[in-house]
Amino acid sequence: VSKKPSEFKLISLISKELPLPAERVELGIGDDAAVLKPARGHALLCSDAMVEGVHFDLNYATPEDIGHKALAACLSDLAAMNGRPVGIVVSLALPQDRAAKFLDGFYKGARAIAQSCGCDIVGGDLSSSPNEIFIDVACYGETDHPISRSGAKPGDLVAVSGTLGGSSAGFKSLSGGYDTSDSLKQKHLRPQPRFDLVGTPEFAVACTSLIDISDGLASELSHLAEKSRVGFEIQSANIPLHDEATLHDGLYGGEDYELLATFMPGASIPDGFTVLGRVTDSGLTMVHADGERETLQPQGFDHFSS
Amino acid sequence: VSKKPSEFKLISLISKELPLPAERVELGIGDDAAVLKPARGHALLCSDAMVEGVHFDLNYATPEDIGHKALAACLSDLAAMNGRPVGIVVSLALPQDRAAKFLDGFYKGARAIAQSCGCDIVGGDLSSSPNEIFIDVACYGETDHPISRSGAKPGDLVAVSGTLGGSSAGFKSLSGGYDTSDSLKQKHLRPQPRFDLVGTPEFAVACTSLIDISDGLASELSHLAEKSRVGFEIQSANIPLHDEATLHDGLYGGEDYELLATFMPGASIPDGFTVLGRVTDSGLTMVHADGERETLQPQGFDHFSS
Numbered sequence: 001v002s003k004k005p006s007e008f009k010l011i012s013l014i015s016k017e018l019p020l021p022a023e024r025v026e027l028g029i030g031d032d033a034a035v036l037k038p039a040r041g042h043a044l045l046c047s048d049a050m051v052e053g054v055h056f057d058l059n060y061a062t063p064e065d066i067g068h069k070a071l072a073a074c075l076s077d078l079a080a081m082n083g084r085p086v087g088i089v090v091s092l093a094l095p096q097d098r099a100a101k102f103l104d105g106f107y108k109g110a111r112a113i114a115q116s117c118g119c120d121i122v123g124g125d126l127s128s129s130p131n132e133i134f135i136d137v138a139c140y141g142e143t144d145h146p147i148s149r150s151g152a153k154p155g156d157l158v159a160v161s162g163t164l165g166g167s168s169a170g171f172k173s174l175s176g177g178y179d180t181s182d183s184l185k186q187k188h189l190r191p192q193p194r195f196d197l198v199g200t201p202e203f204a205v206a207c208t209s210l211i212d213i214s215d216g217l218a219s220e221l222s223h224l225a226e227k228s229r230v231g232f233e234i235q236s237a238n239i240p241l242h243d244e245a246t247l248h249d250g251l252y253g254g255e256d257y258e259l260l261a262t263f264m265p266g267a268s269i270p271d272g273f274t275v276l277g278r279v280t281d282s283g284l285t286m287v288h289a290d291g292e293r294e295t296l297q298p299q300g301f302d303h304f305s306s
Numbered sequence: 307v308s309k310k311p312s313e314f315k316l317i318s319l320i321s322k323e324l325p326l327p328a329e330r331v332e333l334g335i336g337d338d339a340a341v342l343k344p345a346r347g348h349a350l351l352c353s354d355a356m357v358e359g360v361h362f363d364l365n366y367a368t369p370e371d372i373g374h375k376a377l378a379a380c381l382s383d384l385a386a387m388n389g390r391p392v393g394i395v396v397s398l399a400l401p402q403d404r405a406a407k408f409l410d411g412f413y414k415g416a417r418a419i420a421q422s423c424g425c426d427i428v429g430g431d432l433s434s435s436p437n438e439i440f441i442d443v444a445c446y447g448e449t450d451h452p453i454s455r456s457g458a459k460p461g462d463l464v465a466v467s468g469t470l471g472g473s474s475a476g477f478k479s480l481s482g483g484y485d486t487s488d489s490l491k492q493k494h495l496r497p498q499p500r501f502d503l504v505g506t507p508e509f510a511v512a513c514t515s516l517i518d519i520s521d522g523l524a525s526e527l528s529h530l531a532e533k534s535r536v537g538f539e540i541q542s543a544n545i546p547l548h549d550e551a552t553l554h555d556g557l558y559g560g561e562d563y564e565l566l567a568t569f570m571p572g573a574s575i576p577d578g579f580t581v582l583g584r585v586t587d588s589g590l591t592m593v594h595a596d597g598e599r600e601t602l603q604p605q606g607f608d609h610f611s612s
Contacts, residue, residue, distance in 0.1 A: 043349060045446045049397040049431045091355040091442040125355045131437050136397040138444030140351045 067109030080212035083143035145204035152228035165245025168253020206267035222298030234277035369411030386518035451510035458534035471551025474559020512573035528604030540583035
């Protein structure tokens with residue numbers, strides 16, 4: 001029993017830096033729920049959890065890094081629906097004796113990425129935890145044209161944004177102490193949701209299915225294949241690998257938070273995307289430069305078994 | 307690395323029982339985010355976390371109980387905004403060797419309370435955890451008339467729904483092995499969000515501030531007082547205690563998830579509420595039957611320090 005309900009601490013942590021953006025947030029943190037002004041179109045809701053020792057390690061990530069990444073991972077799901085974020089709630093559970101060192105940095109990183117994506121933290125929960133730090137982020141967003149995983153058709157082109165494998169290679173560098181560039185480490189610690197690539201009318205017309213790469217290219221291709229009841233044939237030489245990443249990093253590494261999309265045949269591929277191949281009737285096939293055909297296994301980075 | 311991304315497990319757990327209600331949920335679990343159809347009015351978003359060993363104990367609560375309570379606690383926040391729920395996302399982290407025994411019961415209890423409140427689970431996340439089970443629930447809801455904590459005015463009446471202290475007395479019985487009624491234990495294990503009492507035009511007109519009792523009456527009165535910049539004077543004899551609860555349970559016990567509301571002077575108090583006293587300019591005062599005046603301490607059940 002304490003004289004200071006935990007909510008007060010959360011409010012003061014979040015509200016001391018900046019006023020909440022009032023245009024869409026009618027009532028932010030400090031009440032039972034945030035009040036958000038809905039727009040026309042479709043509301044989006046998603047959540048993403050991170051557990052200390054499973055998803056992050058304070059030996060190589062700062063609290064700011066963790067705040068950034070926890071929100072980026074969830075926000076990326078909104079980008080992958082062709083959406084934009086409106087409000088975020090963050091639940092945290094952590095050992096009380098580690099709270100002072102963790103919370104300020106965490107919320108600083110979290111609010112910075114939220115605001116850079118045009119939204120803010122509007123509420124959440126704070127609790128004690130006996131051992132590990134637990135973080136859960138729920139994002140509410142909106143879109144005029146949700147793009148699901150189920151719209152790919154045989155003959156469509158499949159493309160990916162940015163470069164792949166950098167997060168995995170950065171993770172290996174950070175956790176193993178390899179000497180690599182700071183920019184590679186940032187690929188793991190500070191992924192950027194790709195709101196810059198979605199949301200235009202042209203994108204909504206051309207794109208037939210969309211997913212973000214949280215579990216690695218092979219795994220996300222299998223998700224699109226399953227939901228759209230199609231297959232894929234991609235060229236290994238086309239995969240835009242990060243300079244310091246291997247093909248294995250790109251296929252199976254995960255946490256790049258780039259977008260994997262299919263586009264109608266004949267559509268002009270938007271800037272920022274690289275065509276990997278095409279949608280087929282079935283199967284996950286990667287064709288190597290020498291013509292050898294390999295069946296991709298839909299394995300990826302599975303946080304549940306790690 | 308696993309061949310089965312964890313998401314598949316979550317999808318199968320949630321979707322195997324019942325189809326999702328299609329009217330408001332345009333796209334449920336299985337994509338990057340749930341797509342919800344917004345209505346006119348105000349969108350609500352809140353989250354509530356529960357940690358094993360802090361908020362629940364599998365020695366006296368079943369997985370079904372825990373699923374029920376995790377959602378009830380978050381849903382209650384929507385009721386406390388005069389709202390109704392639209393969609394819920396649930397993030398779970400748990401040791402993999404305990405997943406099989408826990409998840410089915412958890413989702414059974416969670417979906418039952420969601421559906422009894424007119425909504426359903428539309429997404430979430432599932433992860434491993436090294437030790438404790440961690441649960442976070444985020445609820446998206448809506449209301450035509452959000453009722454905040456900040457609208458109480460001196461002269462208003464203050465009232466509470468249902469009875470208080472049952473959850474605290476039930477917790478003591480469960481954790482201490484005291485012999486009490488099953489109904490008392492249910493007060494702790496299966497709280498009911500009070501959507502039955504809110505949402506009517508009459509309620510929105512009469513009610514000036516609203517909060518749910520998660521931390522105990524004294525603590526929630528202090529929240530209303532702080533946000534509304536008022537005080538309270540309540541009569542101890544008026545507090546509707548549960549038959550098996552003490553006054554201390556009712557004041558400081560928490561987790562009853564009843565509603566604490568203020569109403570305009572002269573308003574007819576809705577059925578289900580008991581008037582405790584009135585709103586004053588400042589201070590938290592409880593008047594005993596013998597006329598003695600006691601200043602209430604705003605302490606309650608603080609999960610962060612427990």
